[in-house]
Amino acid sequence: MTALPLGADPLASLARPPVAAILTLEQVDADVFRGLSHTRARRTYGGQTLGQALVAAGLTVERAHRPHSLHGHFVHPGRSDLPVDYVVDRVRDGGSFTTRHVRAIQRERTVLLATVSFQRDEDGLTHQDMAPTPCPPPEALPRFEDSVAADASDHEWRRLLLSNVGVEFRFPEEYPRLAGRRGTKLPPRQRAWIRTPDRLGDESLVHAAGFTYCSDLFLLSAALPPHGRHIDTPGLKLASLDHTVWLHRTFRADEWHLYEQHGYWMGGGRGISRGHLYDRDGTLVASTAQEGLLRFR
Template sequence: MPLTHGVEPLASLTRPPVGKILTLGQRGNDLFRGESHTNARRIYGGQTLGQALVAAGRTVERDHNPHSLHGHFIHPGRSDLPVDYIVERVRDGGSFTTRLVRALQNDRTILLATASFQRDEDGLTHQDTATTPAPVPENLPRFEDSLDASDPGDAQWLSQLMSNVGVEFRFPEEYPRLANRRGRRLPPRQRAWIRTPSRIGDESLLHAAGFAYCSDLFLLSSALPPHARHIDTPGLKLASLDHTVWLHAPFRADEWHLYEQHGYWMGGGRGIGRGRLYNRNGTLMASTMQEGLLRFR
């Protein structure tokens, strides 16, 4: 039975195939092409981040693994057109390798990214951050099962999200969007267990790119709860401006990790969100930062 009239049943929806999205075609020396494999009007930002990292990694020696990705979203992309990734070999060093990637669609730049890779080495280690315990994802309901089936706004939003973004997520606490829709103000924090819904192979580059793909989900919206607003609030214009991913250790993006997000600043029509990704043992695996447009008319 559908959630609401005019909304496709969630049980019949399939998320986009992330492994296929991250599989790029090579069209020349340091030139790669990616596809969206969705019916969305615009390209999900995490797609270009993940594809840009794969394109950069295909030009790097296999003993160098990605440790940082910095992207600037220049223009929105269309999902019905392919994206070409031009890689510039900025530096090839013994320890570090740097690449500049330009994502083009119809000769228009939609993303500029730099990616850095490092040869594995030992060193001092610590983490000055921790997460609070959360129920394991296997004991949490799927997010689509936790919504009120009588609310057409939430049903429509989730239907579009599941059709266009290949990320599975489960919230250990109530997702702030739901409280914001009731007019309740909350601290600018949220967290969810996330993973890609299908396996994406064993190559470490693809898992780093898989998290880059996932990392764009919800991050900017973490700045909205103190204002009792959400991403579908009438009059809101939301767009990612820049996005950074730091990878601290290899991990599988198709396994559950707890993604904590903190929207610690908002002003001037912009907001900043910070993310931290933990494994089940509480080890910090990756960090993210994103600035975006949050303009209300």
């Protein structure tokens, strides 16, 4: 084994999972598609199951209809060492809207139930009643690996994050998890520039699934800063319960977008966060919401 130079970060060159491969499904039967994790994580990343479910649904829909919403319920945790089969039910084929129900199954156990809706492109009234808070562009910000390199007390959480989730991200402010590790209390808001490290081709369905894959990252943890906690706080059990993605227009998931998140409620062992995705011009291109378990034993 080659020794690292003095002061070198052992995680700086860690490869992220291949998102393009993760979103490439194998058809194993009529309206049944199989996806793989391509990671060594013990549990499946939730965004992977959501993204693969959207691809499976889209493979049964004519291309004139594009996905505009996905509503998913996580039923059981998935295992990354096993494939997941996505069984698609063709609920409705309409002139304007098409609906699919997807059941993600692993060894006869349901891990996700999702409803995906597609719409034919059409013109209409437009407005958006929100705008992102100004911040530096991603090129002016350090890579995530560099921004947290000073936190050398524990490499393991960084290794797990970088090796198990295929998302590139850069924070305009301090990564809130670091404040939580210090016990510092902050407002329930966080934001990051995000994109997939892989180029995803030109198919709009794959880019919609690419953001859906990214959308689960950090979202629920936005409810923790007011409590001075983070997702690895001893005794904390954190799990996504349901997740919604609304896609307002087509965009490329492999290009930088600003993902603002707000953890606006917590109680009864649960928390709810919402997210807004903006392009560089401040145009709102997607919105998300998630409820999850945030329980202390």
